Amino acid sequence: MSRNKSTSHCYFLMGCLGISLAFLSYCQSRVLAQLTTFNPPTQIYRLAAPQVLTIPPLRQSEISPFGQSEAIAPSGNVSTPPHFNFLVTRELPRLWQMRVPLDQVGSLYATYELRGTNGSSNAVSSSHDANSAVRIIIDPLPMVEISRDPYSKTAVIQGGVRLTMDLSNSKFAGEYLGNLTVTLNRH
Amino acid sequence: MKKQFLALAIISTSAFGGAILSTPADAQIVPPGSPNQNINVSVTVPEILYLRTIPNAIVNLTGADFGATGLVAVGSNYVGSSYLANSNGTVNTTSPFSTGTVTKTISQAYAVWSNSPRAAGVNIAVTSSGSYANLANSAETIAVSVPASASRTGVAATGLITPIVGDIPLTVTPTSTTAPGTYIGAVNVAVSAP
Numbered sequence: 005m006s007r008n009k010s011t012s013h014c015y016f017l018m019g020c021l022g023i024s025l026a027f028l029s030y031c032q033s034r035v036l037a038q039l040t041t042f043n044p045p046t047q048i049y050r051l052a053a054p055q056v057l058t059i060p061p062l063r064q065s066e067i068s069p070f071g072q073s074e075a076i077a078p079s080g081n082v083s084t085p086p087h088f089n090f091l092v093t094r095e096l097p098r099l100w101q102m103r104v105p106l107d108q109v110g111s112l113y114a115t116y117e118l119r120g121t122n123g124s125s126n127a128v129s130s131s132h133d134a135n136s137a138v139r140i141i142i143d144p145l146p147m148v149e150i151s152r153d154p155y156s157k158t159a160v161i162q163g164g165v166r167l168t169m170d171l172s173n174s175k176f177a178g179e180y181l182g183n184l185t186v187t188l189n190r191h
Numbered sequence: 192m193k194k195q196f197l198a199l200a201i202i203s204t205s206a207f208g209g210a211i212l213s214t215p216a217d218a219q220i221v222p223p224g225s226p227n228q229n230i231n232v233s234v235t236v237p238e239i240l241y242l243r244t245i246p247n248a249i250v251n252l253t254g255a256d257f258g259a260t261g262l263v264a265v266g267s268n269y270v271g272s273s274y275l276a277n278s279n280g281t282v283n284t285t286s287p288f289s290t291g292t293v294t295k296t297i298s299q300a301y302a303v304w305s306n307s308p309r310a311a312g313v314n315i316a317v318t319s320s321g322s323y324a325n326l327a328n329s330a331e332t333i334a335v336s337v338p339a340s341a342s343r344t345g346v347a348a349t350g351l352i353t354p355i356v357g358d359i360p361l362t363v364t365p366t367s368t369t370a371p372g373t374y375i376g377a378v379n380v381a382v383s384a385p
Contacts, residue, residue: 053228061235063356075246082302131306175350176308177238184230
């Protein structure tokens with residue numbers, strides 16, 4: 005369990021004014037980055053992909069790069085939201101692989117459909133509160149050929165995605181889950 | 192082994208060839224039904240706790256805070272006069288002032304953003320440095336405290352958009368000999384997500 009603590013001193017002058025100084029101590033749980041691996045495809049048209057995809061964890065410094073506390077300018081509004089960075093990107097170039105005939109290498113493309121465990125589209129939803137979700141924009145990365153077998157006249161192609169995660173509607177920290185469907189199509 | 196693989200490739204290609212005839216060329220699964228994979232996705236959002244305070248607070252005590260009536264402001268000072276005599280005709284020397292505590296509130300003094308998922312929520316502790324010193328003469332002090340009610344425990348986290356906002360009440364205790372002037376001290380705000 006993580007424990008966070010933040011403190012701020014607000015100096016104050018009786019009859020006049022004061023100065024402010026802020027400091028804090030902060031610690032957070034550490035989660036190891038893990039992208040579940042999978043075996044390369046050996047059979048043709050067999051789409052190889054991980055059963056579970058754990059996105060490398062989002063870091064506190066990515067969301068709040070300016071620290072954890074501040075004293076606003078005297079003319080400022082204390083409730084104005086800090087400039088949190090709610091858009092965090094992860095690239096997963098090796099999301100899937102498939103062995104295909106050589107003459108189809110250039111004619112294939114992948115489509116991706118993501119659905120949160122709460123049923124919402126293009127999102128993953130909190131395991132703590134189903135109403136809290138992280139919306140995700142999926143941009144396919146260029147498909148690449150990583151090997152070919154002249155004897156079987158097949159090649160292994162690989163595809164991946166760039167995930168842009170929008171945290172503005174994620175009310176709680178913790179695990180967000182969903183299901184990604186990868187489908188290979190031909191032009 | 193190689194022959195088996197080639198045979199499998201031929202069968203698969205044949206199945207694919209049949210699919211070309213029955214589906215649009217620009218939205219064709221290759222081969223029909225098979226290269227389609229479901230992946231369970233897990234994203235971990237880190238915990239964020241963010242505290243913002245105002246940099247300083249200006250708290251002015253007025254003549255009325257000292258209990259007397261009829262005081263008139265002259266600049267930042269106050270003057271007053273009245274008639275009151277004892278029964279024998281001498282001036283009544285009972286002080287027109289009271290030197291009890293004065294309560295002042297610093298409105299919207301802090302804001303806290305937290306996405307803590309735990310039921311314990313957020314704790315906010317507000318304390319005062321206690322004795323505030325006169326800027327002109329540090330030997331002169333005035334007592335300033337923050338009531339226990341200013342601290343809050345178990346406040347539900349509201350996420351990273353909507354903050355938890357709080358006022359800070361101050362209890363100032365001037366004495367009958369408190370000198371006029373500017374007194375400085377500190378209020379400490381400490382936030383935790385247990």
